Amino acid sequence: MNLVINPPQEVFDQLVTLTSQTHGWAHQFYDYKYYKEVYGGFWFVAMLDDEKDSSDNFVCGGLLSRWDIENGAPLFGIGMFYCREEYRGKGFGKPVFERMMEIVGDANCVLTAAVDMSQKYADVFGFTKMWPYWHLEAEIEPGKLRNPVLSSKITTKDYKEVEKGALEAYDLTICPRDRKKTMGTWFNQNEVYTRVAFDSAHQIVGYCTIRSVKLNRLCAAPFYAESEEVAARLLSDTVAVVPGFRDYEKLIFWYPEINQGVERVLSEAFPGGYHIKKDFRTQFTKELIPARDTVVYSVACSTFQFV
Numbered sequence: 001m002n003l004v005i006n007p008p009q010e011v012f013d014q015l016v017t018l019t020s021q022t023h024g025w026a027h028q029f030y031d032y033k034y035y036k037e038v039y040g041g042f043w044f045v046a047m048l049d050d051e052k053d054s055s056d057n058f059v060c061g062g063l064l065s066r067w068d069i070e071n072g073a074p075l076f077g078i079g080m081f082y083c084r085e086e087y088r089g090k091g092f093g094k095p096v097f098e099r100m101m102e103i104v105g106d107a108n109c110v111l112t113a114a115v116d117m118s119q120k121y122a123d124v125f126g127f128t129k130m131w132p133y134w135h136l137e138a139e140i141e142p143g144k145l146r147n148p149v150l151s152s153k154i155t156t157k158d159y160k161e162v163e164k165g166a167l168e169a170y171d172l173t174i175c176p177r178d179r180k181k182t183m184g185t186w187f188n189q190n191e192v193y194t195r196v197a198f199d200s201a202h203q204i205v206g207y208c209t210i211r212s213v214k215l216n217r218l219c220a221a222p223f224y225a226e227s228e229e230v231a232a233r234l235l236s237d238t239v240a241v242v243p244g245f246r247d248y249e250k251l252i253f254w255y256p257e258i259n260q261g262v263e264r265v266l267s268e269a270f271p272g273g274y275h276i277k278k279d280f281r282t283q284f285t286k287e288l289i290p291a292r293d294t295v296v297y298s299v300a301c302s303t304f305q306f307v
């Protein structure tokens with residue numbers, strides 16, 4: 001076994017394939033390039049089996065990013081911590097996680113903890129700063145889409161038709177850390193659809209990105225709306241521009257459980273066509289960074305973003 005940093009793309013592809021098959025995690029192979037490009041620092045720490053070739057050698061690994069901003073401290077993020085099933089519980093995970101924490105040092109770090117790992121992250125690695133609520137996952141059947149009654153006071157546009165600065169300013173009202181680069185690049189990936197909602201005074205009141213991920217699924221990442229009325233319009237208009245929407249297996253939302261509007265919107269748009277489970281908890285090591293979670297219908301990315 002060998003602990004390496006940033007192995008070839010084929011190793012990342014194994015991680016994406018395994019995590020989508022066994023845990024339904026929602027990624028694309030191109031995410032490796034994306035993370036390297038948009039974050040100030042990025043490390044894929046992987047334990048590899050030297051006796052196998054690079055299409056089958058992944059044993060255990062995790063991703064670490066360093067999100068830099070002007071006039072502020074960096075925020076590290078840990079995601080996709082995963083061990084191939086047959087190697088679990090044999091001590092391969094711990095050195096991977098410890099290597100990532102060595103790089104983090106004394107800085108603030110965030111992760112989205114799986115339900116059974118949440119307490120361990122707090123007790124062993126100091127991820128003790130957390131909101132009192134969990135994030136839920138809604139798995140939706142696209143084929144069950146109905147046409148609910150929508151407000152004509154809310155309109156939407158493709159993000160390319162929206163003034164960039166206005167969208168960036170709106171984003172800062174939800175996530176206090178500047179993410180021009182992470183979001184700007186995200187919108188431009190392949191098979192990613194983004195619409196922005198406006199009220200009758202032409203103010204931005206939400207935006208929604210839907211992207212396709214492995215195993216013929218879609219995920220809403222992110223989806224913000226100032227009210228249920230906005231959310232219903234935004235959801236309806238965004239799914240309408242996803243080619244072959246009804247043929248996808250699933251549409252996934254990850255949302256804070258305090259936003260009960262999500263379920264009301266889903267029950268109108270997909271009656272009897274979704275189920276919800278407790279999914280993860282957002283945890284920081286040093287400082288909890290606030291987010292306007294009451295308007296969050298789905299977080300931007302469950303790997304490194306906290307809102």
Ligand SMILES: CC(C)(COP(=O)(O)OP(=O)(O)OC[C@H]1O[C@@H](n2cnc3c(N)ncnc32)[C@H](O)[C@@H]1OP(=O)(O)O)[C@@H](O)C(=O)NCCC(=O)NCCS
Nearest residue numbers: 081082083088089090091092093094097113114120121124
């Ligand atoms: C989580 C996971 C990567 C751990 O890998 P592993 O190789 O099984 O872990 P190890 O054998 O090194 O762990 C040994 C012990 O350390 C614990 N441990 C592992 N990683 C840990 C971490 N990051 N923090 C605290 N404890 C950890 C294990 O729970 C175990 O504890 P126990 O002895 O009390 O049972 C693996 O179980 C896995 O892939 N799970 C499914 C995916 C998942 O849930 N990932 C976490 C997402 S947040």
